[in-house]
Amino acid sequence: MTFATLGLIDPLLRSLEKLGYQTPTPVQAQAIPAVLAGRDLMAAAQTGTGKTAGFALPLLQLLAMEGPKVAANSVRALILVPTRELAEQVHEAVRQYAENLPLRTYAVYGGVSINPQMMKLRSGVDLLVATPGRLLDLFRQNALKFNQLQTLVLDEADRMLDLGFSEELANIYRALPKKRQTLLFSATFSDDIRLLAGQMLNDPLSVEVSPRNVAANTVKQWVVTVDKKRKPELFVHLMRKGKWKQVLVFAKTRNGVDALVEKLQGLGVNADGIHGDKPQATRQRALDRFKVGEVQILVATDVAARGLDIEDLPLVVNFDLPIVAEDYIHRIGRTGRAGSTGEAISLVCADEVNLLSAIEMLTRQTLKRQNEPEFEPEHRVPETDASGQVIKKPKKPKKPKTSGGGGKRNLGKWVDSGDSGPVEPSIKPVRKVPVFNTGPRKRKP
Ligand code: AMP
Numbered sequence: 001m002t003f004a005t006l007g008l009i010d011p012l013l014r015s016l017e018k019l020g021y022q023t024p025t026p027v028q029a030q031a032i033p034a035v036l037a038g039r040d041l042m043a044a045a046q047t048g049t050g051k052t053a054g055f056a057l058p059l060l061q062l063l064a065m066e067g068p069k070v071a072a073n074s075v076r077a078l079i080l081v082p083t084r085e086l087a088e089q090v091h092e093a094v095r096q097y098a099e100n101l102p103l104r105t106y107a108v109y110g111g112v113s114i115n116p117q118m119m120k121l122r123s124g125v126d127l128l129v130a131t132p133g134r135l136l137d138l139f140r141q142n143a144l145k146f147n148q149l150q151t152l153v154l155d156e157a158d159r160m161l162d163l164g165f166s167e168e169l170a171n172i173y174r175a176l177p178k179k180r181q182t183l184l185f186s187a188t189f190s191d192d193i194r195l196l197a198g199q200m201l202n203d204p205l206s207v208e209v210s211p212r213n214v215a216a217n218t219v220k221q222w223v224v225t226v227d228k229k230r231k232p233e234l235f236v237h238l239m240r241k242g243k244w245k246q247v248l249v250f251a252k253t254r255n256g257v258d259a260l261v262e263k264l265q266g267l268g269v270n271a272d273g274i275h276g277d278k279p280q281a282t283r284q285r286a287l288d289r290f291k292v293g294e295v296q297i298l299v300a301t302d303v304a305a306r307g308l309d310i311e312d313l314p315l316v317v318n319f320d321l322p323i324v325a326e327d328y329i330h331r332i333g334r335t336g337r338a339g340s341t342g343e344a345i346s347l348v349c350a351d352e353v354n355l356l357s358a359i360e361m362l363t364r365q366t367l368k369r370q371n372e373p374e375f376e377p378e379h380r381v382p383e384t385d386a387s388g389q390v391i392k393k394p395k396k397p398k399k400p401k402t403s404g405g406g407g408k409r410n411l412g413k414w415v416d417s418g419d420s421g422p423v424e425p426s427i428k429p430v431r432k433v434p435v436f437n438t439g440p441r442k443r444k445p
Helices: 010-019 026-036 051-065 084-097 115-121 132-140 157-162 166-175 191-200 228-242 254-266 280-291 325-332 350-363
Strands: 041-044 075-080 105-108 125-130 151-154 181-186 205-208 219-225 247-250 271-274 297-300 315-318 342-348 389-392 426-429
Touching: 010 051, 010 084, 026 041, 026 051, 026 181, 026 205, 041 051, 051 075, 051 084, 051 125, 051 151, 051 181, 075 132, 084 105, 084 125, 084 280, 105 115, 105 132, 115 125, 115 132, 125 132, 132 166, 157 166, 157 181, 157 191, 157 325, 166 191, 181 191, 228 254, 228 315, 228 342, 254 271, 254 297, 271 280, 280 297, 315 325, 325 342, 325 350, 342 350, 350 389
Parallel strands: 041 181, 041 205, 075 125, 075 151, 105 125, 151 181, 219 342, 247 297, 247 315, 271 297, 315 342
Antiparallel strands: 389 426
8 A cells, every 4th residue: 555545645745755654554544535535533543653644644635625725814724732842743744744735834832922923823824733722822812713724633632631621622612613524633542532522523433553552562661670769770770781872761740850860960961851840942952952862861751751753762761650551651652653663661669559550451461570680679569460450468467366266367477578488469459540630730740
């Protein structure tokens, strides 16, 4: 199969040739003809599958071939994305695909001045990539009209809901024309996403290119257990041992990011961090420098977990496990992209056992443990498996009282190493980890 047989026009084929895309990926093979035929789409596609081209190519073709010239302050196709970085990335892909077409494309997002964006929108934009909050601001200030809108794309829809954008999305829908084509892309499909899809999509074609909620299988994944306080030391040890050259590291909190960056910089390592407290320009600069190899270790909160496409990223390290298990899939999706292989290492301490268990249950696999001899934890991380069970060994039992007739139970001898002696696992249900947060907004992870 070729892009030509999918019905794409010559100007797009030329762009693809320039980019070196030879064969459509599975999501592209399914999505492109359906979108060209005007169908609504509900696509479950994990990151790295080529989904951006899957919606952008047919969208650009429809814009170029059909419909009126764009009017002042109007937009004909809208791609909504959860983060500023993703807005830049998607727009960059769109710009490359549209190189040979007479279309105006643009990206708007928060964290930067709104005035230049308002100026740019004055003459109208055929295809606009936007984050929901800034889009609404522009709409409310009459910088944008939607009466020419023919297609809406929701990219990373699950992440938009996770980030608390559901109210903005509802307000945006209310402002859009009822008659339109809608494409919904989501890496994972929670019940909330299905509900959203039910409200927004009209007889959609379902496209699923990977099993639901399964982590990228091109990524070799393992866990190193360690005591919490020794994580930074273990990280440096592994970094030196593995001669890591380009690593994306995820930490739970902004403070965690800053502390690790500081430690690494103190050791002379070329490290930088990105999180929601940093200005957009600083975040983008750190990311750009990481992409071109000027920064060796980029430490990030989950703000960077979605959608970012870094070519041939060999390694992702979870310095902390994510609170929401689905974020694990997005984090490790930064590596092993577009057919290449990658590695994902998670440093796990005893406190995180329930998070580990939730990840294993979600990805339906037991992550291999590969411990470092010098870093065996004092606080054992109980065994876990893909069934969601945390197998805790009982604490040393108290000596049975010699008086009072309690001597009938034989408690045996418990050996802490787990290698010998009788072990009586007590199976505890894993704590339920929220997968979809409908609660208060938490826009800046
Ligand atoms: P995405 O999942 O849309 O973020 O795309 C992942 C990466 O795959 C991006 O770097 C794309 O440029 C690349 N890509 C997308 N489609 C193709 C294709 N058909 N052939 C080769 N590379 C592709």
